[in-house]
Amino acid sequence: MGEANLAPTSAAGVGARAPETPTAEARPLRVALAGVPNCGKTALFNALTGARQKVANYAGVTVERKEGVATAPNGRKLATLDLPGTYSLRARSPDEAITRDAVLGRLAGEAAPDVIVCVADATSLRVALRLALELKAAGRPMVLALNMIDIATRQGLEIDVEGLSHDLGVPIVATVATRRRGIDVLLTAVEAAAATSPAEPTWREPSGAELRALHREAERLIKSHVKPPKRPDTWTGRLDSVLLHPVGGLVVLFALLFVMFQAVFLAANPLNDVITAGFNWLAAGIGALLPDGLVKSFVCDALISGVGSVLVFLPQILVLFLFIILLEDVGYMAKAAFLMDKIMGGAGLHGRAFIPLLSSHACAIPGIMATRVIDQKRDRLTTILVAPLTTCSARIPVYTLIISAFVPDHKLFGWISEQGLVMLGLYAAGIVSALTVAFVIRKVFWRGASEPFLMELPAYKLPDPLNVARLVWQRGEIFLRRAGTIILSMMVIVWALAKIPLPPAGAKGPAIGYSFAGMLGHALQPLLAPIGFNWQMSVALIPGMAAREVAVGALGTVYAVGGGDDSTGVLGHALATHWSLASALAFLAWYVFAPQCASTLGVVKRETNSWKWPAIMFGYMVTLAYIAAFITYRTAVGLGAG
Amino acid sequence: MRRLSEFDLQSGGEPAVEAGAAPLSSGRKGFSGVIVAVQAVRQAGGTAGGLDGAEIERRLIEMGFVEDAPVEIVHEGLIGRDPIAIRLADRTVALRRREARAVLVRPKGALLAAE
Numbered sequence: 001m002g003e004a005n006l007a008p009t010s011a012a013g014v015g016a017r018a019p020e021t022p023t024a025e026a027r028p029l030r031v032a033l034a035g036v037p038n039c040g041k042t043a044l045f046n047a048l049t050g051a052r053q054k055v056a057n058y059a060g061v062t063v064e065r066k067e068g069v070a071t072a073p074n075g076r077k078l079a080t081l082d083l084p085g086t087y088s089l090r091a092r093s094p095d096e097a098i099t100r101d102a103v104l105g106r107l108a109g110e111a112a113p114d115v116i117v118c119v120a121d122a123t124s125l126r127v128a129l130r131l132a133l134e135l136k137a138a139g140r141p142m143v144l145a146l147n148m149i150d151i152a153t154r155q156g157l158e159i160d161v162e163g164l165s166h167d168l169g170v171p172i173v174a175t176v177a178t179r180r181r182g183i184d185v186l187l188t189a190v191e192a193a194a195a196t197s198p199a200e201p202t203w204r205e206p207s208g209a210e211l212r213a214l215h216r217e218a219e220r221l222i223k224s225h226v227k228p229p230k231r232p233d234t235w236t237g238r239l240d241s242v243l244l245h246p247v248g249g250l251v252v253l254f255a256l257l258f259v260m261f262q263a264v265f266l267a268a269n270p271l272n273d274v275i276t277a278g279f280n281w282l283a284a285g286i287g288a289l290l291p292d293g294l295v296k297s298f299v300c301d302a303l304i305s306g307v308g309s310v311l312v313f314l315p316q317i318l319v320l321f322l323f324i325i326l327l328e329d330v331g332y333m334a335k336a337a338f339l340m341d342k343i344m345g346g347a348g349l350h351g352r353a354f355i356p357l358l359s360s361h362a363c364a365i366p367g368i369m370a371t372r373v374i375d376q377k378r379d380r381l382t383t384i385l386v387a388p389l390t391t392c393s394a395r396i397p398v399y400t401l402i403i404s405a406f407v408p409d410h411k412l413f414g415w416i417s418e419q420g421l422v423m424l425g426l427y428a429a430g431i432v433s434a435l436t437v438a439f440v441i442r443k444v445f446w447r448g449a450s451e452p453f454l455m456e457l458p459a460y461k462l463p464d465p466l467n468v469a470r471l472v473w474q475r476g477e478i479f480l481r482r483a484g485t486i487i488l489s490m491m492v493i494v495w496a497l498a499k500i501p502l503p504p505a506g507a508k509g510p511a512i513g514y515s516f517a518g519m520l521g522h523a524l525q526p527l528l529a530p531i532g533f534n535w536q537m538s539v540a541l542i543p544g545m546a547a548r549e550v551a552v553g554a555l556g557t558v559y560a561v562g563g564g565d566d567s568t569g570v571l572g573h574a575l576a577t578h579w580s581l582a583s584a585l586a587f588l589a590w591y592v593f594a595p596q597c598a599s600t601l602g603v604v605k606r607e608t609n610s611w612k613w614p615a616i617m618f619g620y621m622v623t624l625a626y627i628a629a630f631i632t633y634r635t636a637v638g639l640g641a642g
Numbered sequence: 643m644r645r646l647s648e649f650d651l652q653s654g655g656e657p658a659v660e661a662g663a664a665p666l667s668s669g670r671k672g673f674s675g676v677i678v679a680v681q682a683v684r685q686a687g688g689t690a691g692g693l694d695g696a697e698i699e700r701r702l703i704e705m706g707f708v709e710d711a712p713v714e715i716v717h718e719g720l721i722g723r724d725p726i727a728i729r730l731a732d733r734t735v736a737l738r739r740r741e742a743r744a745v746l747v748r749p750k751g752a753l754l755a756a757e
Contacts (some may be wrong), residue, residue, distance in 0.1 A: 031744075058733055087699075087704040088704045090700065091703075123732065124732050124733050125732070126731060126732065126733075127704070127705070127706055127733070128705060129696075130704075189669070206700075207700075208682075208696065208699050208700050208703060211700055211703040211704065212703060212708060212709070215703065215706075215708045216708075236734075237716075240716070240717065240727075240734075244716075244717040244727060245717075245725075246719060246720040247720060250720060337736075338717070338725060338727060339719070339720075341724075341725050341738070342719050342720070342721040342724050342725065342737075343721065383651070400659065452698060452701065452734070452736075452737065452738065452740070452741045453736065453737060453738045453741075454659065454701055454702070454705055454736070454737045454741060455733065455736055456705070456734065456735050456736075457734040458734075459734075499656055507688060527681045531647070622680065
């Protein structure tokens with residue numbers, strides 16, 4: 001009875017909608033979010049779609065495609081795409097080309113969006129409105145989301161939303177993405193906009209004159225509908241007087257990086273130990289149930305320890321990305337790039353390459369994943385290519401073993417350890433070689449490609465914990481699902497090489513000598529002899545591809561001194577008797593450069609979406625390693641250390 | 643004040659510099675002024691290692707460097723005072739001095755270094 005009283009309007013509404021319902025249910029509306037960088041577009045995307053997101057790549061390119069499903073108040077589904085941020089539809093990078101092609105409906109395999117949501121930072125409307133004017137020319141129905149309206153209100157910025165909407169010819173909805181305010185209104189407005197029919201796209205690449213005209217139009221809109229803030233943000237300026245101070249800013253940056261680096265080691269290591277112990281326990285438990293032989297070895301040494309070797313990277317990746325995403329979210333990342341630009345620029349790298357390269361000292365895998373903060377493709381590829389040259393923590397066991405076996409435990413001037421000095425030298429060699437290779441790539445191979453450093457320094461804001469947590473978890477998930485599968489399959493291949501075929505009955509010497517790895521090691525031996533490697537060293541290199549530290553265990557196997565952590569002293573003694581000092585130094589030089597890590601190659605494949613770059617990386621690193629080991633060996637032999 | 647259309651026509655050669663105007667790249671921290679022109683400047687040593695001038699010009703406009711916009715140099719880097727951070731109306735934008743050569747400014751005060 002009560003329902004009948006509501007009759008006229010709602011009944012008419014329902015009646016009018018009824019025929020549409022089946023098609024509307026069948027095909028969700030396609031919505032695309034576009035906006036300039038730092039406008040809160042991703043936060044809005046998260047507020048719209050919640051946890052229902054899917055991260056993939058656009059066909060044929062490395063640009064990340066983020067899609068999620070939003071639900072309008074009336075239950076209608078909206079397939080929402082988070083397009084890469086851009087100042088203009090004139091694409092300047094592969095990411096921006098995706099945005100342009102998506103809104104113009106030119107993207108292969110993707111239909112044009114039914115509605116474009118142009119996200120604007122309410123406190124910084126000029127560039128946003130200029131982009132909105134350009135987006136209008138795409139001809140698709142559009143809604144302008146006036147995001148961060150709470151900050152604008154706090155600053156006393158007055159926006160005549162109705163007037164602006166009328167003048168611009170686009171419906172406008174005020175939102176606060178981080179507090180999920182205005183979301184339902186926005187979704188309803190998007191649905192309403194979808195009912196209007198799209199126009200023919202009239203967009204073409206604007207000239208300088210046309211860009212100026214768009215800017216004047218944006219300026220006019222602001223003059224007539226926006227009153228400047230009464231209480232402009234002064235915190236950003238105050239903080240920046242310290243954080244962007246030429247000297248003070250760098251001090252703060254290095255302090256922050258120190259904390260970050262420590263956290264990656266300190267917070268991640270105990271977790272790594274737990275994961276390693278857990279998988280060892282699992283392997284032992286399952287191993288006890290299986291008869292000795294190839295099956296047992298496959299399950300325990302390939303599958304279980306393979307999964308373990310994937311998971312062991314997860315804590316580092318999560319901790320590192322927690323810092324990176326937090327710094328990005330509060331608006332500090334761009335400032336760090338500003339401070340480091342000149343220093344990194346000397347090596348032909350972008351200011352933003354600093355954090356990925358620094359984190360590669362813990363492990364190249366999160367470092368390579370962190371290169372996502374670099375927008376330009378070539379800057380990013382250069383950083384990826386040189387990241388594995390920095391001394392990652394997996395090299396430490398190898399370095400420690402060789403150094404303790406061959407470098408006397410002397411103290412220079414009574415307090416400087418010679419062993420420590422060699423270690424320091426190896427770290428320095430890593431940094432110097434990474435910067436040198438970057439320099440060579442940018443100044444010799446990609447000369448014409450240097451990108452201008454031109455970026456907005458956003459205002460500081462409080463981080464949004466939910467947003468940060470979601471983005472951090474997304475990185476972890478991507479690593480596990482995409483890179484993890486590649487790493488695991490490589491682990492299985494390396495295992496198979498080192499185990500198969502089994503030694504014949506009654507065979508003498510270590511079993512690995514009869515495997516493919518053994519054969520390969522023996523086959524490579526003549527090639528490696530000029531750099532002073534004996535066959536045992538050559539053989540150990542093959543299982544060492546699983547991870548650098550595995551080489552220690554592999555050397556233990558070939559010298560038949562048994563595995564385990566306690567064996568380092570025994571193994572060191574064995575090496576000291578079997579190797580010349582020149583060979584040992586050559587081995588160290590090899591490890592500074594060699595791509596002895598299948599996981600790194602796997603993650604490069606995932607990040608660049610092609611086998612070309614891991615192949616190039618492998619090629620150049622092996623070449624450098626060979627040259628470095630050759631020079632080291634010959635010099636040492638010449639000096640009488642042969 | 644010069645009309646905007648005059649700048650639109652410059653596609654190649656260096657325009658005559660208006661009296662009192664100087665490239666933003668020569669400004670020091672604290673400089674405050676108004677943009678007179680954004681123009682395609684020929685990069686020293688050809689375009690090796692950089693983009694052509696017209697592309698830089700368009701990127702600068704997209705970032706908000708347009709004629710009549712008020713600018714203030716608010717920060718400088720440590721080495722060679724590069725890059726610089728510019729307060730531009732309601733935003734702060736960072737760029738290298740190399741690209742800032744394309745922005746001609748007239749000072750509000752007289753803080754432009756003679757260098």
